[in-house]
Amino acid sequence: MTNPHDERAREQIEEAKDQVIQAISETMDLYGVTPAAGKIYATMYFENQMNLDEMREELGMSKPSMSTNVRKLQQIEMVKKKFQRGSRKHTYIAEKNFFHSFMAYFCQMWEREVKTNMDAIHIAENQLSAIIQDNEVSEELREEAENHYQLLNQSKVYYHWLDKLVHSIRSEEIFEFLPKDETLKN
Amino acid sequence: MTNPHDERAREQIEEAKDQVIQAISETMDLYGVTPAAGKIYATMYFENQMNLDEMREELGMSKPSMSTNVRKLQQIEMVKKKFQRGSRKHTYIAEKNFFHSFMAYFCQMWEREVKTNMDAIHIAENQLSAIIQDNEVSEELREEAENHYQLLNQSKVYYHWLDKLVHSIRSEEIFEFLPKDETLKN
DNA sequence: AACTTTGTTAAGAAAAAATTTAACGTTCTG
DNA sequence: CAGAACGTTAAATTTTTTCTTAACAAAGTT
Numbered sequence: 032m033t034n035p036h037d038e039r040a041r042e043q044i045e046e047a048k049d050q051v052i053q054a055i056s057e058t059m060d061l062y063g064v065t066p067a068a069g070k071i072y073a074t075m076y077f078e079n080q081m082n083l084d085e086m087r088e089e090l091g092m093s094k095p096s097m098s099t100n101v102r103k104l105q106q107i108e109m110v111k112k113k114f115q116r117g118s119r120k121h122t123y124i125a126e127k128n129f130f131h132s133f134m135a136y137f138c139q140m141w142e143r144e145v146k147t148n149m150d151a152i153h154i155a156e157n158q159l160s161a162i163i164q165d166n167e168v169s170e171e172l173r174e175e176a177e178n179h180y181q182l183l184n185q186s187k188v189y190y191h192w193l194d195k196l197v198h199s200i201r202s203e204e205i206f207e208f209l210p211k212d213e214t215l216k217n
Numbered sequence: 218m219t220n221p222h223d224e225r226a227r228e229q230i231e232e233a234k235d236q237v238i239q240a241i242s243e244t245m246d247l248y249g250v251t252p253a254a255g256k257i258y259a260t261m262y263f264e265n266q267m268n269l270d271e272m273r274e275e276l277g278m279s280k281p282s283m284s285t286n287v288r289k290l291q292q293i294e295m296v297k298k299k300f301q302r303g304s305r306k307h308t309y310i311a312e313k314n315f316f317h318s319f320m321a322y323f324c325q326m327w328e329r330e331v332k333t334n335m336d337a338i339h340i341a342e343n344q345l346s347a348i349i350q351d352n353e354v355s356e357e358l359r360e361e362a363e364n365h366y367q368l369l370n371q372s373k374v375y376y377h378w379l380d381k382l383v384h385s386i387r388s389e390e391i392f393e394f395l396p397k398d399e400t401l402k403n
Numbered sequence: 404a405a406c407t408t409t410g411t412t413a414a415g416a417a418a419a420a421a422t423t424t425a426a427c428g429t430t431c432t433g
Numbered sequence: 434c435a436g437a438a439c440g441t442t443a444a445a446t447t448t449t450t451t452c453t454t455a456a457c458a459a460a461g462t463t
Binding site: 251253280 | 422
């Protein structure tokens with residue numbers, strides 16, 4: 032490795048990796064992932080497997096910081112724990128298939144959105160329809176309740192669609208409509 | 218409005234609205250929107266139009282806070298400024314079509330992800346292929362460069378797919394595959 | 404059973420983000 | 434043209450989040 036060509040090549044490999052690591056951790060920020068966790072993931076992306084100590088050394092972070100960040104990455108399924116026979120150290124592998132991460136993250140997110148909002152809508156709809164059906168209530172308020180009711184009803188179209196989207200992703204049906212294009216020109 | 222029925226009805230309408238406002242601002246948090254901005258949007262959602270003063274009063278926030286939050290909401294196209302002839306106050310309307318917000322937000326986000334990462338990948342690929350083609354470099358490093366190159370190449374399948382997804386959303390072709398279901402049972 | 408090694412909570416410190424008060428600029432009105 | 438009404442920018446405060454050091458718990462080894 033004292034070969035001057037190799038030294039230069041090693042530098043260039045690191046530079047190439049850093050480009051991509053930077054970009055990945057920058058865009059993961061869009062997914063509600065903190066920069067630190069993004070860097071951890073992006074670093075692991077180029078390695079076959081790493082344990083907490085190796086990561087800590089590579090990134091100069093503290094042990095608990097690694098621990099919590101890796102846990103978060105596990106929750107969104109971007110990192111998996113690998114059973115390592117005969118070693119007490121936990122070793123992890125980065126999920127390198129971005130389709131998997133995409134599916135896990137957005138389905139989880141959208142499902143929560145649908146559930147939270149539909150639950151609230153159902154409660155609100157009941158309260159509003161009680162008013163609409165109450166003849167003692169003034170016309171003005173009845174109309175307001177009616178308007179809100181219609182608005183909520185309209186929004187359900189969206190939440191149902193979002194739910195269908197989640198299912199088509201989970202079932203991978205979406206790839207029939209939008210195929211993964213394995214053969215790329217450039 | 219001193220009618221006791223109406224008083225009760227008014228309370229109940231507010232309660233129904235609050236349910237939904239709470240849910241919306243909670244789930245908007247998933248979209249990188251701060252709770253304050255979420256509340257502003259959700260409040261406007263039930264109104265035809267509002268100006269900054271009305272919102273400030275309704276939510277008990279400061280004037281600059283309103284100003285900056287509304288601007289953020291405009292950026293992600295969840296709120297639009299409405300030209301109001303003869304008034305110096307700016308009035309705003311909430312985008313009530315969630316499909317529109319969905320499309321604007323995710324297309325913007327995914328496009329940035331594709332661009333940032335593809336740019337980095339192109340640079341990295343050039344650096345790596347220079348090493349791969351350099352015969353003076355040791356076999357070991359050549360192999361490492363080759364591995365990274367393959368990894369990046371593989372990831373391009375995903376970014377191309379994401380790009381296609383964005384286009385199919387922008388062009389609304391996606392609704393041919395996943396129709397908006399206007400007639401809902403429940 | 405005592406000692407190591409590894410990972411995780413807990414508590415405190417540092418950093419980052421959001422919010423408010425205050426000052427400013429602009430545009431309309433009298 | 435002076436004054437008022439709105440909105441925005443700047444600076445400072447408060448709140449939230451993140452990170453680190455330190456104490457702890459679990460599991461394994463000698």
